[in-house]
Amino acid sequence: MIKLTINRKTYETDVDPNTPLLWVLRDTIGLVGTKYGCGVAQCGACVVHLNGEAVRSCVTKLSRVAEQQVTTIEGLSENNDHPLQKAWMELDVSQCGYCQAGQIMSAAVLLRENANPTDEDIDNALEGNICRCGTYLRIQKAIHLAAEIQRKS
Amino acid sequence: MMKVDPTNFVTLNSGFMKKYRSTNKLADMTNQQTPISRRSFLKSSALAGGGLMISFTFLSAFKFPGKPNNPDLPEQWNELTGYIKITTDNRIKIYNPNPEFGQNVMTTLPMIIAEELDANWQQVEVEMGRHDSTKLGPQFTGGSNSTRMYWKPLREAGAAARLMLLEAAAQTWGVPVEELTTKAGMLYHEKSGKSGTYGEFATKAAALTIPKAVKLKDVKDFTVVRHSKKNVEASKIVSGKPLFGLDYKQEGMLIAMIEHPPAFGMKLKSFDASQTLKMPGIKDVFTLKLYEDGFEQGGFDTRTFNDLLVVVGKTTWEVMNARKKLLLQWEPVNETKDKINKREVIVPAGLESSDEQYKKMQARSKEPATVLRKDGDPETAFKNAAQIVERTYNAPFLAHNCMEPMNFFAHVTDEKALLVGPLQAPGWIEPTLSKILNLPADKIDIQMTRMGGGFGLRAYGHYLVEAALISKKLKAPVKLMYTREDDMTYGIYRPMYTATYRAALDANKNLIAFHVKGGGIPEHAIHANRFPAGAIDNYLAEGWQLPSNITIGAFRAPRSNFNAAAEQSFLDELAEAMDKDPIDFRLELLKRAKENPVGKNNEYNADRYAGILNLVKEKSGWNDPENKKYSRGVAAYFCHNSYAAHVVDIVMKEGRPYVERVFSAIDCGIVVNPDAATNMVEGAVVDGIGNAFYGKLSHKDGAAEQNNFSRYRMIRHSEAPASIEVHFVQNDIDPTGLGEPPFPPVFGAVANALYRSTNKRYYDQPFLNELTQQNYQLNKDSKDKKAF
Numbered sequence: 001m002i003k004l005t006i007n008r009k010t011y012e013t014d015v016d017p018n019t020p021l022l023w024v025l026r027d028t029i030g031l032v033g034t035k036y037g038c039g040v041a042q043c044g045a046c047v048v049h050l051n052g053e054a055v056r057s058c059v060t061k062l063s064r065v066a067e068q069q070v071t072t073i074e075g076l077s078e079n080n081d082h083p084l085q086k087a088w089m090e091l092d093v094s095q096c097g098y099c100q101a102g103q104i105m106s107a108a109v110l111l112r113e114n115a116n117p118t119d120e121d122i123d124n125a126l127e128g129n130i131c132r133c134g135t136y137l138r139i140q141k142a143i144h145l146a147a148e149i150q151r152k153s
Numbered sequence: 154m155m156k157v158d159p160t161n162f163v164t165l166n167s168g169f170m171k172k173y174r175s176t177n178k179l180a181d182m183t184n185q186q187t188p189i190s191r192r193s194f195l196k197s198s199a200l201a202g203g204g205l206m207i208s209f210t211f212l213s214a215f216k217f218p219g220k221p222n223n224p225d226l227p228e229q230w231n232e233l234t235g236y237i238k239i240t241t242d243n244r245i246k247i248y249n250p251n252p253e254f255g256q257n258v259m260t261t262l263p264m265i266i267a268e269e270l271d272a273n274w275q276q277v278e279v280e281m282g283r284h285d286s287t288k289l290g291p292q293f294t295g296g297s298n299s300t301r302m303y304w305k306p307l308r309e310a311g312a313a314a315r316l317m318l319l320e321a322a323a324q325t326w327g328v329p330v331e332e333l334t335t336k337a338g339m340l341y342h343e344k345s346g347k348s349g350t351y352g353e354f355a356t357k358a359a360a361l362t363i364p365k366a367v368k369l370k371d372v373k374d375f376t377v378v379r380h381s382k383k384n385v386e387a388s389k390i391v392s393g394k395p396l397f398g399l400d401y402k403q404e405g406m407l408i409a410m411i412e413h414p415p416a417f418g419m420k421l422k423s424f425d426a427s428q429t430l431k432m433p434g435i436k437d438v439f440t441l442k443l444y445e446d447g448f449e450q451g452g453f454d455t456r457t458f459n460d461l462l463v464v465v466g467k468t469t470w471e472v473m474n475a476r477k478k479l480l481l482q483w484e485p486v487n488e489t490k491d492k493i494n495k496r497e498v499i500v501p502a503g504l505e506s507s508d509e510q511y512k513k514m515q516a517r518s519k520e521p522a523t524v525l526r527k528d529g530d531p532e533t534a535f536k537n538a539a540q541i542v543e544r545t546y547n548a549p550f551l552a553h554n555c556m557e558p559m560n561f562f563a564h565v566t567d568e569k570a571l572l573v574g575p576l577q578a579p580g581w582i583e584p585t586l587s588k589i590l591n592l593p594a595d596k597i598d599i600q601m602t603r604m605g606g607g608f609g610l611r612a613y614g615h616y617l618v619e620a621a622l623i624s625k626k627l628k629a630p631v632k633l634m635y636t637r638e639d640d641m642t643y644g645i646y647r648p649m650y651t652a653t654y655r656a657a658l659d660a661n662k663n664l665i666a667f668h669v670k671g672g673g674i675p676e677h678a679i680h681a682n683r684f685p686a687g688a689i690d691n692y693l694a695e696g697w698q699l700p701s702n703i704t705i706g707a708f709r710a711p712r713s714n715f716n717a718a719a720e721q722s723f724l725d726e727l728a729e730a731m732d733k734d735p736i737d738f739r740l741e742l743l744k745r746a747k748e749n750p751v752g753k754n755n756e757y758n759a760d761r762y763a764g765i766l767n768l769v770k771e772k773s774g775w776n777d778p779e780n781k782k783y784s785r786g787v788a789a790y791f792c793h794n795s796y797a798a799h800v801v802d803i804v805m806k807e808g809r810p811y812v813e814r815v816f817s818a819i820d821c822g823i824v825v826n827p828d829a830a831t832n833m834v835e836g837a838v839v840d841g842i843g844n845a846f847y848g849k850l851s852h853k854d855g856a857a858e859q860n861n862f863s864r865y866r867m868i869r870h871s872e873a874p875a876s877i878e879v880h881f882v883q884n885d886i887d888p889t890g891l892g893e894p895p896f897p898p899v900f901g902a903v904a905n906a907l908y909r910s911t912n913k914r915y916y917d918q919p920f921l922n923e924l925t926q927q928n929y930q931l932n933k934d935s936k937d938k939k940a941f
Binding site for chain 1: 254255256257381383384386387388390391392393394395396397399400402408433468469470471473554555556557558603604605606607608636637638828829832833835836837838839840843861862863867868869870871873874875876877
C-alpha cells in the first residue's frame, strides 16, 4: 500500500509502485486534467507539483511520491481563481487546450518563486512545455497578467 | 450521415467551393427578405414541459438519409440535438454542430445564431451537438470550412427563431408584428409599453410554422458577431475538466493498444504473447484485420497497417508495460492492390529510405509530366530568354503531432455501437463503420469530444474503426489508445514534395514566361490555376507523382503548405533578379491579373490578393528605414478561399536566426470572433515557423527515424516571436475561412527573411535541418531549477 496526498486528499493505493504518477492520477484516481503527451518528459502536458515543485508525472514513479504532497490542475485553486487561471481566461489563451494544464502548472511554480518574471524567465521555465497550436505568445502575456493580479491581491 | 461520396475529398471540397463561391462574392444582401435557402430545412418543435426548439437540416441537396431517433435514448435527449432551445424559464441553449479542435467553433458558431436570434450572449449556454447530420449538417471540421459552410444556415436558423418569437408575442399582445422589436433576448412593443422575455413566448412560438423567408440583419447592426467573445470552454480547460477523448471513460472500460510493424512495408509474421499475458492486468492479446480482403476503401479510410496485434488490459500503464514483453517477428509485405474510391491503387512493396526517396524524386522530375495548365507559348519564350532563373525546392514528410494522441472509445454489441472520441469528420467514417460492423447507420452513435488538435489527421478514422473492431471482439467497452510513438510512426503524413520553378526574362529583365513542374510522394502539390497563373502570358504548370507504401493525408492547408514555401521563395528570388521590390513585384503581377488576365480559370481575386499585400506593407513599415535592422521577408498566399500575407523579421539570437516580429494581413471576409481569429493567426504563424525551421519525419529502411519529441523537433516557447501583429481587411464579404490560410505563407516569408539574414537561399525544408538532427535535450531538473 502506498499512501499519498493529492490535492489535500489522502489516497491509499496498491498499484505497482513503478507506475508513473500520471497513470495513477488518470486511471486509478480519475483525475484526468493532467495530460499524456509523450511519456518521456519532453512535452510538459503532464506537469504536476510534487511538494510544490514542478515534475513531469509521466516519468515520476508512484514510489517516489509516497507519503508526499501532489497538486494537480484540479487542485490548483478552490474556485478556478488562481491568478493564472484568471489570466488564461481573461486573455483567451487556449486553442485546443490540451497542453494548457501543463503550461499552467509549470507557470504556477515560476510565479510563486518569482513574482515579477521577465520574458526570459518565462521562456526558461516553460521551455519544456510544447503547445502544438502555438499559443506561446498568449501564455507569456497571461503569465505577466497573472503576476500583476497576484501583486494586487 | 451524408450520402455524398465521402471518399473523394477533392471533389467534395471543390463542390463546396463552387456552392459557396457565389455567396462569397455577394456583398451583403441581408436587407432584403431572403428566402430560406433551398438546401436548408428548418424544423421547429415544442419542448417537453414547454419551450421552443429549432432544428435544422443543412445541404439537403446531398440527401442525408433520415436517421431515426435512437430508441435507446430518452425522448428528451433526442430533442437536444437541435440548434437552439429556449425554455420557458428563459434559458437559451445553442448546440454547436461542428467538431471542435481548437479553431473555437464551440464559441464562434453559436455566436452566429445568437446574433440573428438577437439573444443576450451572456444568457446563452453552449453545448456540443451530437452527431446527427440530418439535424446538424455536415459536421465536418476541415478545409477551413466550419464557419464558411455554417454561416448562412446558422443565420437563417437564428433569424427564423426570432421571427417566430415575434409572431408569438404579436399574437399574445394582439398587435401587428411589425410594431415589435427585439433586443438582447427581450421583446418590446413600444406603443403599449409591453415587454417580455423570449422564454415567455417560446412555447407559443413552437406551435407556429417556420417562416418561408427571413430578414437577416444588416452587418452594420451586428452586436455579437464581429465582437470578441471569450471561449465558452475556457474555464473547463484551465481547471482540468474531462473534455477530451482520452479523458472519457465508462465503467468496466478496458484499455487497448496496437503493436504496429516497426517499418512501412512490413507486416506481422508471428508473435509470442506468453510473457505478455502473464503481466498484471493483461486480459488478452489477439490479432485482427482492419479491412477484410477486397474491402472497398473510401478516401478517408486510410489503412497503414492491416494486421493488427492488439494488447488489452485494465490500465494504460499495464498495457504499455506488457507490450514490451511481446516477442514479435515481422516480414515484408508484397505489393498490394487497394480499392480506394472505386479506383485501384497499387501500394508498392519495399522498405523506403528518405535519401533514396529524394534521389528518386530528382530522377523522376527530369521525366515528362502531366500538363496541368498551359498559357501562350512558354517553350518559345524560354528559348528566346536572355536569362533563365531556375530553382528547385524540397520538403519532407511531416507528422501532425497533435498533442492528444489518437484514441477512441468504443462499445460495440450485436445490436448497436457507441463511439466516443476526437474526430474531425464523423459523417465520413459512419458508412465505413456500418459496412464493417454490419450495423445500420442509425445503430451507430458517434459522439464527438473536444480534440487535442487535429490538423487534418483526425479526418481519418482508422483508429475509430480499430477501436470498434476491438470492442466487438471483446464484447466490452474499450478505449483504444496510441502512445506518442504509435502516433508519430503510424503515417498519414504530410507528403514529400518537390517543385522546380523556372522563369524566363528578356534582355530588359521583363518576365516573359513562367514554368512550374512539381511532384511528390505520393502526390504533387501544384495548384495550376493559382497566382501567378493569370498574370503571365506564357505559363506552364506540370505535375507528376511517385507511389509509396508510406501513408499520407491532409495536413493543415494540404499542398498549399508546400506551394507557398516554394513559390513565394521563388518569387522573392525572381524579384531580386529583376531588381524589384518583392512586394511591388507581386503587386505588378496582380495588376496585370486584374486588368488583363491570362486565361479564364484563375482561382484567386486579384484585388483581395493585392489588398493583403498593401495592408502588410503599410502595417509592417516595409519601407521604413527604422526597420533596416531586421532581416525581413515577405510572402502572401491564397488558399481555402482566404488571403494571407506575412512580413517576418529575423534577428540573430545566441548565434541562431530568431523570428522576433511578424506582421500579418488577412482577408477572410467578415471576422466573426476577432480575438479568437487573431489567436488562430498567431498560432498559424508559430506553427509555420516551427515546421519551416524544424519539421521533418524521415525514414530509414521503412522505419520512421523520429518517434517522439526527443527526436521530432517542435517549436518551443523561446523560439516563438516576441510579437505577432495581426491585421484583418475590413469588408462585408461572408466569412471565407481562417484555420489554414495564414499557415502556408509563413514558410515563404521565413525563407526570404533567412536569406537576408544569412545571405543564403533556403530551398530544402526544414531550413534549420542541422538542428533537427540533434536530440532536443531537456534536462528538466536542472532547467526547472535554473528558472526558479
